[in-house]
Amino acid sequence: MFETLTPKPADAILKLIGEHQNDTREEKVDLGVGVFRDRDGNTPILKSVKKAEQWLVDTQTSKSYMGSRGDAVFCDAIQKLIFGDAASSDRITTIQTPGGSGALRVAGELILRAKPGATMWVSTPTWNNHVPLLGQAGIRLREYPYYDTDSNSLHFGEMMDALEHADAGDLLLLHGCCHNPTGMDLSVEQWLLVADLVVRKELIPLIDIAYQGFGKDLDTDAYGVRLLFGSVPEVVVTHSCSKNFGLYRDRVGAVALISPNADIAEVVRSQALSVVRTMYSIPPDHGAAVVSRILADADLRAEWLAELAEMRQRMKDMRSLLVAKLKEVAPDHDFSHIERTSGMFCYLGVSPEQVARLIKDRGIYLVDSSRINVCGITEANVQYLAESIASVL
Ligand SMILES: Cc1ncc(COP(=O)(O)O)c(C=O)c1O
Numbered sequence: 001m002f003e004t005l006t007p008k009p010a011d012a013i014l015k016l017i018g019e020h021q022n023d024t025r026e027e028k029v030d031l032g033v034g035v036f037r038d039r040d041g042n043t044p045i046l047k048s049v050k051k052a053e054q055w056l057v058d059t060q061t062s063k064s065y066m067g068s069r070g071d072a073v074f075c076d077a078i079q080k081l082i083f084g085d086a087a088s089s090d091r092i093t094t095i096q097t098p099g100g101s102g103a104l105r106v107a108g109e110l111i112l113r114a115k116p117g118a119t120m121w122v123s124t125p126t127w128n129n130h131v132p133l134l135g136q137a138g139i140r141l142r143e144y145p146y147y148d149t150d151s152n153s154l155h156f157g158e159m160m161d162a163l164e165h166a167d168a169g170d171l172l173l174l175h176g177c178c179h180n181p182t183g184m185d186l187s188v189e190q191w192l193l194v195a196d197l198v199v200r201k202e203l204i205p206l207i208d209i210a211y212q213g214f215g216k217d218l219d220t221d222a223y224g225v226r227l228l229f230g231s232v233p234e235v236v237v238t239h240s241c242s243k244n245f246g247l248y249r250d251r252v253g254a255v256a257l258i259s260p261n262a263d264i265a266e267v268v269r270s271q272a273l274s275v276v277r278t279m280y281s282i283p284p285d286h287g288a289a290v291v292s293r294i295l296a297d298a299d300l301r302a303e304w305l306a307e308l309a310e311m312r313q314r315m316k317d318m319r320s321l322l323v324a325k326l327k328e329v330a331p332d333h334d335f336s337h338i339e340r341t342s343g344m345f346c347y348l349g350v351s352p353e354q355v356a357r358l359i360k361d362r363g364i365y366l367v368d369s370s371r372i373n374v375c376g377i378t379e380a381n382v383q384y385l386a387e388s389i390a391s392v393l
Pocket of ligand 1: 253
């Protein structure tokens, strides 16, 4: 049977990571990989996480099976993180999933059970796994323009025009905050206009919030989710703890399903649990138990919030530093859009040919679109980085 398969090309980012690793130049810089890194280039385990893990080692008494929903304490805590004061609503059902990817896949399967042949509108560009992941689940995908690479700003008018072509009941995938790959988010005014359109066209929002706390703060980053929750009867929210808790490999996430009323929410929960049962049965426990502990313990929570703020500040500082250096070495070019983006990513705003030269001539690794992870910038490499960018302009 396996002889019928043909090789799949390597993921662009994984390929880039491999090339960066094999590059022997000392001054090489990795702007590709999608994880937080500190000023020394490490992706550390948060101190709050280490303490919660120690607490688990000391107190956990069993590794027996859990239910398909995962840890109820975790689900409640994440629901509160996402919805704030509205979290107690009986319209919401939250289920623990293996990361944000697992949340998206569960959401995709559930959507197709409820609405076979469902259509979902996704931004161009979007996270490079949205299309394969949701498309493989069987959802029909259509694109709406989101980012204009000429002006390095949102294509907001075009986005709204495209969404006029959506049919009632179509799903609309939005990024809650820190849009991946562009880092360019909707403003409050734009969220309000999107909410109006969603109500008028009777669309169903699926909001992927994989970076809550990496933008402005936990509550501000959830603005769009909370707005749409209050505007329409049905919303799907997918959440990830990979970035904000640094639990990438522990696979911690959640899907929150919002129904028109509590009775439908009960049915939705039973169907979502059945989706989980048929896909992976039970989510992994460890990372979710860590998150539960951190969010429940006042001291650990305060420590985590401080660590989250520190990560956020580092990303902001590196953006400002790069823009300031670029202003010095390439005064005729405007890179100010970089400071208008948030989260880990933004587009540098150079062409694929210029990207190729940065890789070949300077050992600076980034994907063709010129998406960079600002965590790859450090005080030590920013001068070299800025001069290299200037050299290819
Ligand atoms: C927009 C977006 N959604 C979801 C995910 C999935 O995250 P996870 O690693 O938790 O599966 C990512 C990861 O990079 C992402 O950028």
